[in-house]
Amino acid sequence: MDILSKPTLSDELIAAFVDGRTTPKETQQVLRAMLTDEEVRDLIEYMIRDNDMGDIEDECEDGQTVSVSPLPVQTNKTTSLSETQLPMAKMAAKSEENLCGVRCEEFIMYKRNIPFDDCELIQIAKANNWLRKDGVPLFYIGELLARKGYYVMRRYESNLDDIKRAILEKENVIVAVNSEILYDKKDHKKTEPNHAVVVLSVGPDTVTIFEPLNKFEERIQVPLAKFMLSWEASHCYMVKIFTNPEGYTPQPIQMDSVPLNPDLTDLVEGIAENAHDVWAVDRIEEGYTYGIKRDDDLKKHPDLLPYSALTDKEKNYDRKMAINTIKLVNLLGYDIVKKGN
Amino acid sequence: MLETYKPQPIDTSDVELSDELRELAELMAKNVHDVWAQARIQQGWTYGEERNDREKTHPDLIPYEELTEEEKEYDRSTSLGTLKLILKLGFKIER
DSSP, rough: OOOOOOOOOOHHHHHOOOOOOOOOHHHHHHHHHHHOHHHHHHHHHHHHHHHHHOOOTTTTTTTTOOOOOOOOOOOOOOOOTTSSSSSSOOOOOOGGGGHHHHHHHHHHHHHOOOOHHHHHHHHHHHHHTTOOOBBGGGTTTHHHHHHHTTTTEEESSSSSHHHHHHTTTTTTEEEOOOOOOOOTHHHHHHHSOOOOEEEEESSSSSEEEEESSSSSTOOEEHHHHHHHHHHTTTOOOEEEEEEEEGGOOOOOOOOOOOOOOOGHHHHHHHHHHHHHHHHHHHHTTTTTEESSOOOOOTEEEEEEOGGSSSSSHHHHHHHHHHHHHHHHHHTTTOEEEOOOO | OOOGGGOOOOOOTTOOOOOOHHHHHHHHHHHHHHHHHHHHTTTOOEESSOOEEETTTEEEOGGGGGSOOOHHHHHHHHHHHHHHHHHTTTTTEOO
16 A cells, blocks of 8 residues: 555557446546646547537526426437447536536535535635536536545445445435436446445435435435445446545554564565565566665665565564564464474 | 566465455455545644645545445455465465
């Protein structure tokens, strides 16, 4: 985990993404890059011809806030998706439905007693390009809350347990779904995600959600199977809003300073030597060779020797790791004994 | 002479692990993650959706259970490899 620099996107990957040929994992990789890398975002948006943004109907022009109708809304909508537009990057929507991402965030603000101005939020979303003619792209859902200081995590391939755990920890969950599947609209032909809803609870047979076209107090219960089917349209895309990353206080098991059983000296050496060899294989593959002094430009390293040729000081580095590993196994309740004893 | 050092890590691909030891590997992976996270947090890092070295944010500063399956696989494979190595070196691991 770590330490190397972020992998850059290859041209092939970007092209595959635009053609809709990426795996869910690859899709997520690209979308994460788009979140922070403007160049990538601009390039991809250009490639999928998102220039025709049109003007989002400004419901605030006369100073009135938007009123929403109760659900379900029968729309005669024809989706404006063309062949080149990706289901993952677009929310197909029309008129009042294109604000579902924003509405979900507003609902969360309402639940968290955060004051907000609907018109202001819509303006901010438009100005920052988080709101398009067709709605909010999946990777921007949560940006309004992020702006207010909340932490946002976006993830594909989530599952019901992820949702349950988040709700248990008082986090908010927005999922991307296909509304036609969710609400059982007859003859649904489209299967891509086109809608966002807030999940409030998960029961054995039903899921309780907030539908953004409804009033804040209204709830809808959807059969679990239907929910899963409509959620799968987005590869189970989930946005989590939370406040307290400090809530994660890692508590690694404390290693004590008691020396190891001397019977295990052979094992320590075995693990240490193997770790050294594994490390050496990687360095050699990178083109390193032995050199008396470390030089990263010339790719020289003084430790590229057989383990037996290393000094105690160098060996101790690997031995320490080996000892900690053995102690960890012990602390987790297991004994290590030589076979045949 | 030194140039001919050809490291040969022990091949553990033929070692089978019981379900119990696989669970042990999972606990080890979680601990390794917690050790890494604690160090980062002590250095002033916090959670952020994207890694940012300047602002010291990292997307993996979350409980082990919440890591992506891909990341867990990576951590698990390291622990699994270590346990297999211990068995291959002629030791038993038991409660």
